[in-house]
Amino acid sequence: MRTFLLILALFTFTACGDSHRVNDPGSLTRNEEATADCKMHLKTENLCLKATWDSMPTESTFGSMTLTFTDKNTPERIISPRHEPSMLLWMPSMGHGSSPVTITLIEDGIYKANDIFFIMPGPWEIRYQLKDGDKVVEEIIQEITI
Numbered sequence: 001m002r003t004f005l006l007i008l009a010l011f012t013f014t015a016c017g018d019s020h021r022v023n024d025p026g027s028l029t030r031n032e033e034a035t036a037d038c039k040m041h042l043k044t045e046n047l048c049l050k051a052t053w054d055s056m057p058t059e060s061t062f063g064s065m066t067l068t069f070t071d072k073n074t075p076e077r078i079i080s081p082r083h084e085p086s087m088l089l090w091m092p093s094m095g096h097g098s099s100p101v102t103i104t105l106i107e108d109g110i111y112k113a114n115d116i117f118f119i120m121p122g123p124w125e126i127r128y129q130l131k132d133g134d135k136v137v138e139e140i141i142q143e144i145t146i
Contacts, residue, residue: 038072042130044138045081046072049128051142054112063116067128069109078109083130083137087113090125098124118146 038048050068057063067085071077089098102114118124126142 037075040128040140040142041072042069042081042138042140044130045083047079047081048072048075049140051113051126051128057116057118057146059121061117062114064112064114065116066106067103067111067113069111080105080109081130083132085111086129086131086136087116088127088129089116089118090127091118091120091122092125093123094120121146 040049040051041047042049048070050070052066052068054064054066055061069079069081069085071079085103087101087103089101091097098119099115099117101116104112104114106112122145124144124146126144128140128142130137130139
């Protein structure tokens with residue numbers, strides 16, 4: 001009986017559960033050039049990317065965010081990247097992604113990312129990419145937990 005209760009407790013504390021908490025968008029990984037003013041530095045174009053949630057996704061609704069690109073050396077200068085911005089939602093522990101994110105240019109250097117949806121709770125990556133056609137030119141990975 002004691003073994004059963006220990007196993008039950010283990011499953012309870014490690015199960016995916018219903019948590020839909022998203023970590024702070026500033027908690028980034030795999031971006032060695034990040035600074036306090038530029039948390040997401042795109043080296044190939046010397047740009048900073050700021051990703052701001054407009055609406056957080058839930059278990060039944062899509063989320064959206066605003067992506068703003070600025071010149072790293074002149075942070076007040078908003079500028080569009082030369083390559084096409086893209087986002088990929090990826091769950092590395094399960095080896096799959098989610099539905100495609102739609103990115104639309106709002107004005108020079110400012111994009112709206114819509115259709116952000118995580119198909120299950122757990123650890124995810126938001127892969128912010130600059131693409132040339134199908135080729136990924138650069139990628140910054142943000143780890144989040146849903």
